[in-house]
Structure formats: structure tokens, C-alpha cells
Amino acid sequence: MNLFDNISSKNVMKLLYVLESSKVVVKKNQLFLRNIAEQNMIGFIDEGLVEVIKTDYNGNRVIVEELEENDVFGTFVTPLNGEHELLALEDSVIYIFDYDEIIKMKMDKDYYNQFVKNLLLIMNEKIIQKNNRIEILTKKSIRHKLLEYFDIESSSIGLRVFHLPFTFTELADYLAVDRSAMQRELKNLKEEGFIEVKGRKITLLYDKY
Amino acid sequence: MNLFDNISSKNVMKLLYVLESSKVVVKKNQLFLRNIAEQNMIGFIDEGLVEVIKTDYNGNRVIVEELEENDVFGTFVTPLNGEHELLALEDSVIYIFDYDEIIKMKMDKDYYNQFVKNLLLIMNEKIIQKNNRIEILTKKSIRHKLLEYFDIESSSIGLRVFHLPFTFTELADYLAVDRSAMQRELKNLKEEGFIEVKGRKITLLYDKY
DNA sequence: AGCTTTATGTTGCAATTGCAACAATTTTAA
DNA sequence: TTAAAATTGTTGCAATTGCAACATAAAGCT
Numbered sequence: 405m406n407l408f409d410n411i412s413s414k415n416v417m418k419l420l421y422v423l424e425s426s427k428v429v430v431k432k433n434q435l436f437l438r439n440i441a442e443q444n445m446i447g448f449i450d451e452g453l454v455e456v457i458k459t460d461y462n463g464n465r466v467i468v469e470e471l472e473e474n475d476v477f478g479t480f481v482t483p484l485n486g487e488h489e490l491l492a493l494e495d496s497v498i499y500i501f502d503y504d505e506i507i508k509m510k511m512d513k514d515y516y517n518q519f520v521k522n523l524l525l526i527m528n529e530k531i532i533q534k535n536n537r538i539e540i541l542t543k544k545s546i547r548h549k550l551l552e553y554f555d556i557e558s559s560s561i562g563l564r565v566f567h568l569p570f571t572f573t574e575l576a577d578y579l580a581v582d583r584s585a586m587q588r589e590l591k592n593l594k595e596e597g598f599i600e601v602k603g604r605k606i607t608l609l610y611d612k613y
Numbered sequence: 614m615n616l617f618d619n620i621s622s623k624n625v626m627k628l629l630y631v632l633e634s635s636k637v638v639v640k641k642n643q644l645f646l647r648n649i650a651e652q653n654m655i656g657f658i659d660e661g662l663v664e665v666i667k668t669d670y671n672g673n674r675v676i677v678e679e680l681e682e683n684d685v686f687g688t689f690v691t692p693l694n695g696e697h698e699l700l701a702l703e704d705s706v707i708y709i710f711d712y713d714e715i716i717k718m719k720m721d722k723d724y725y726n727q728f729v730k731n732l733l734l735i736m737n738e739k740i741i742q743k744n745n746r747i748e749i750l751t752k753k754s755i756r757h758k759l760l761e762y763f764d765i766e767s768s769s770i771g772l773r774v775f776h777l778p779f780t781f782t783e784l785a786d787y788l789a790v791d792r793s794a795m796q797r798e799l800k801n802l803k804e805e806g807f808i809e810v811k812g813r814k815i816t817l818l819y820d821k822y
Numbered sequence: 823a824g825c826t827t828t829a830t831g832t833t834g835c836a837a838t839t840g841c842a843a844c845a846a847t848t849t850t851a852a
Numbered sequence: 853t854t855a856a857a858a859t860t861g862t863t864g865c866a867a868t869t870g871c872a873a874c875a876t877a878a879a880g881c882t
Contacts, residue, residue: 480737483744503737507730517726521716524729527736528689528712534743535692541750542789544870545838573859580751582840587861589838753840754868782829791870796831798868829878839868848859 405525406474407448415515422516423506425499430492437490437500444503446478446523452496458487478503481530541580546589549579554599554608564612568604614734615683616657624724631725632715634708639701646699646709653712655687655732661705667696687712690739750789755798758788763808763817773821777813 408416420427430436430452437447449471456469456477468488471477478484480503506523509516536556543549553575557566568575572590576583593599600607617625629636639645639661646656658680665678665686677697680686687693689712715732718725745765752758762784766775777784781799785792802808809816 480740483741483748507734512721512723514721517729520726520729520733524733524736525716527733527740531689531736531740531743532692534740534747538743538746538750539692541747544789544791547838571859572861580753582753583860584841584862585839588863591861756868780829781831792830793832793871794869797833800831823882825881827878827880829876831876832874834873835871837868837870839866841866842864844862846859846861848857850855850857852853852855 405522405529407476407519407522407526409522410518411515411522415513418513419515419519420499422511423501423509425501428498428500430496430498432492432494434492435489436492440479440484440488440490444479446476446480446501446503446506448499448501449473449475449477450497450499452498453493454496454498455491455493456482456484457489457491459489476526480527537578540578546579546581546586547593549581550586550589550593551598553579554606555612557606558608564608566606568606571604614731614738616685616728616731616735618727618731620724620727620731624722627722628724628728629708631720632710632718634710637707637709639705639707641701641703643701644698645701648695649688649693649697649699653688655685655689655710655712655715657708657710658682658684658686659706659708661707662702663705663707664700664702665691665693666698666700668698685735689736746787749787755788755790755795756802758790759795759798759802760807762788763815764821766815767817768821773817775815777815780813 408419411419419425428436440447451473453473454471455467456471458466458468469477469482470493506520540549540552540556543552557568558564570578572587573583576586579586590599590601594601598608598610600609617628620628628634637645649656660682662682663680664676665680667675667677678686678691679702715729749758749761749765752761767773779787781796782792785795788795799808799810803810807817807819809818
């Protein structure tokens with residue numbers, strides 16, 4: 405699901421104009437949008453590759469999210485505050501919308517209504533992802549977090565074998581647990597015959613329920 | 614923000630009809646909608662008071678959410694699956710919409726577009742709540758979870774004093790930690806002079822940053 | 823009012839987890 | 853291709869947490 409699905413490129417142009425979107429063109433390795441939290445905004449990656457980066461109180465930079473073409477970001481998608489900034493990994497083109505502008509707009513055009521619906525569908529996807537993560541994070545042990553994650557991942561494709569969409573280090577972040585403790589638990593699960601791990605390929609050896 | 618804000622009651626009626634909503638009337642203490650997960654649905658509490666209940670594998674019933682008049686629920690708001698059901702705490706009237714129906718509908722009416730925008734705003738609120746909870750749940754100690762929660766709660770009203778919107782038992786659930794361990798940590802925070810607790814009134818004694 | 827249920831407060835103890843530190847392997851970039 | 857950076861794998865140990873088991877207080881119900 406993309407923001408401009410079912411809208412002709414001609415009408416996309418009109419939208420960009422009417423909604424007073426601003427076009428941001430950045431070069432590779434350029435930092436931009438230093439204070440993204442200030443506005444109630446929606447960003448759209450038209451071309452390129454961008455990372456959302458958070459600088460924590462220690463001054464450590466953490467990658468919050470990676471955004472590719474057609475991805476949407478903004479306060480309504482990811483929690484962004486003054487600590488966040490964006491880094492272009494490639495030359496990129498980004499459009500910035502004002503969320504309130506979109507809502508306030510009175511406009512009787514098909515393409516505008518389609519746009520709002522697209523936004524709705526995207527938010528729906530995001531909510532499902534967030535619900536899944538909350539479901540995982542509320543589990544009280546690393547083991548149960550892992551198993552919940554595995555179940556969600558495997559159910560979504562309907563197979564008991566799947567590939568991790570990120571590194572184990574990132575998985576630990578996603579589950580909000582210590583990496584080495586997670587590694588220990590993965591080892592236990594392997595030894596007890598619950599799972600098989602080959603690189604990022606995970607096979608669930610237990611039956612669902 | 615309510616689902617039918619800025620829509621006249623006459624047009625609300627039309628919407629209910631056009632979107633083929635079904636009206637569910639239930640008596641106090643009645644259980645209903647046993648398999649809410651099946652459909653991609655949106656529910657709206659028109660009158661009454663309703664609880665979302667989850668029966669876990671042990672057969673324990675857990676209250677997932679309490680819904681009052683004008684509240685919206687459904688798979689796109691709360692993760693619902695076959696284990697969930699609804700319980701009317703009072704005589705209630707609920708409208709059920711088919712989410713896909715809403716999206717597919719081609720309709721050039723102000724009230725329909727307003728309705729979609731309202732949905733968008735509601736989802737926006739939900740996303741913010743979920744982001745907040747994720748921010749809290751990813752903290753690694755009970756102390757940090759509490760402090761993050763306090764900060765979010767106090768920032769939202771701009772005061773360092775606020776009332777818990779639920780019991781301490783429910784707070785422990787929200788933070789996904791053991792209640793007694795949380796109690797212990799609250800005691801520590803009190804003794805170290807970080808906070809003051811009187812019933813459900815919390816006062817933050819430290820400066821923000 | 824009296825009974826029942828739910829919430830709060832507390833503690834000991836065992837289990838789990840985070841942290842630090844390191845080696846080995848893999849990936850990335852010049 | 854080679855050096856640098858990032859990821860994976862492992863372990864000991866201390867700190868945190870969950871769990872069980874209470875006592876007390878408060879709230880809800882008839």
C-alpha cells in the first residue's frame with residue numbers, strides 16, 4: 405500500500421501543489437530535518453534511501469528506522485521528537501505534508517479522497533505492526549517474547565520457516581532485551597528442540613498450540 | 614474526537630444505512646460478538662458501557678479494555694482474536710461497520726468524506742497512544758518504565774502533578790511488569806525523593822532534565 | 823450494614839536478565 | 853584485496869525481577 409496508489413501522476417502533481425507540500429532534495433550523507441517533531445507532519449520518500457536517527461542522552465546515535473522509496477514517516481507513524489534527525493544514505497527526494505492541512509482541506513476531488521483513504525490504509529498497517537510489537541513486549545520473559553515474535557512472523561506468511569527481516573542485534577532491539585541474553589535463550593530453544601536456526605533462517609519445530 | 618463529529622444526525626443515519634452497518638442491542642451482563650477477529654470490523658459504542666475480555670490459555674478472563682459511549686473498537690484499534698469477546702456492563706447499543714466496505718465505497722458526499730477523516734484522526738490518536746506505550750515498554754528496568762510513563766503523563770497535561778487514570782494493579786499490567794516488583798520500585802523512588810504518592814495522585818519532585 | 827471481592831503493601835527467595843568483556847566470524851567500504 | 857567495522861557467539865557475575873504468600877485496606881454489592 406502506497407500513499408499515491410490509484411491516483412494518476414497528473415493528479416499527484418495537483419495534490420502536491422494543493423496541499424502545499426514542500427519538496428526536499430538531499431545529497432548522499434546529508435543530514436536534514438533536524439527538528440522534525442515541531443510540526444505535525446507527514447513525509448514521503450519519493451526517491452532514495454533515508455535513515456531516521458536518534459541521538460540519545462549519551463550522545464550515541466541509534467538508527468530508529470530505515471526508509472526507502474514510497475515509505476511514509478512522520479509523527480503519526482513513528483514517535484519523533486527533537487532528538488531525531490534524518491540522514492540520506494543516497495541522493496533522495498522527499499515530500500513533506502502538513503497533516504492538519506490535509507485534514508482541514510475541503511475539497512471535492514476524487515484524487516483527494518483517494519489520498520485520504522490511502523493514508524487510512526497505511527495507518528491501519530502501522531497500527532497492526534504496533535499492536536504486534538506491543539503483544540511481544542508485554543511478554544515477561546525473553547523466551548516468550550521470542551516465541552511470540554516467531555508466531556507472528558510465521559503466521560503472517562503461513563509457514564513454519566521464515567527469514568528474519570533483520571540482524572539478531574536488531575532483533576534484540578526490537579524485543580527490547582539484551583542481545584547476549586537473547587542469544588543465550590535462542591541457544592536454549594535450539595537445544596530443547598523448539599527451533600532450528602541457520603543464519604537468519606528460522607524453523608519452528610513445535611506445533612502451533 | 615468522535616467518529617461522527619461534524620456530521621449531522623440526519624447524515625449519520627444515512628451513513629449507517631449506506632455502509633450497511635449492523636445495530637447490536639445488548640442487555641446488561643450479556644456476552645456478545647464471540648468471534649470478533651473474523652471480520653475486519655469497526656465497532657462504535659452508541660450507548661452504554663462495554664468491556665473487551667480475553668480468555669487466556671489458563672481460562673483466566675482478563676479485561677483488555679473498557680469502552681464507553683462514542684468509543685471505537687475493532688481489529689484496527691485493538692488486537693482482537695478468537696479469544697476475545699465483549700461483555701455489556703450496561704444495556705448498550707453498538708454499531709458494527711465493515712472496514713473494507715468503508716474503503717471500497719465510492720461516494721461523493723461531504724458526510725462520507727468527513728467520516729473517513731474522522732476515522733483518520735481517531736487512528737492518529739491511537740497511534741500516538743501505542744507509540745507512547747512502546748516507548749515505555751522498551752525501557753529495560755521497572756524504574757525507567759515508571760519514569761517514562763510519568764513523564765509522558767505529566768507532559769500531556771503540562772503539570773508535574775497528575776492522577777493515575779487507573780489502579781496500580783492496572784498500571785503494572787500497562788507497564789507489563791509484576792505488580793509487587795513495581796510496588797517495590799515505587800517505594801524506592803519515594804524514599805529517594807523522586808516522587809510523592811498520595812492515593813492515585815503522583816507528584817514528580819525532580820526537574821525535567 | 824455486613825459480606826465479598828478487589829486493591830494495596832510487604833517480604834524472602836529463586837530465576838532471569840543485563841552488563842561487561844572478549845574471541846571469532848562476517849560484512850562493508852576504500 | 854585488505855583493513856576496518858559490524859555482527860555473532862560465549863561466559864561470569866551482580867542486579868533486577870517475577871513469583872508466592874501473606875496482611876491490611878478499600879470498594880462494591882445485596
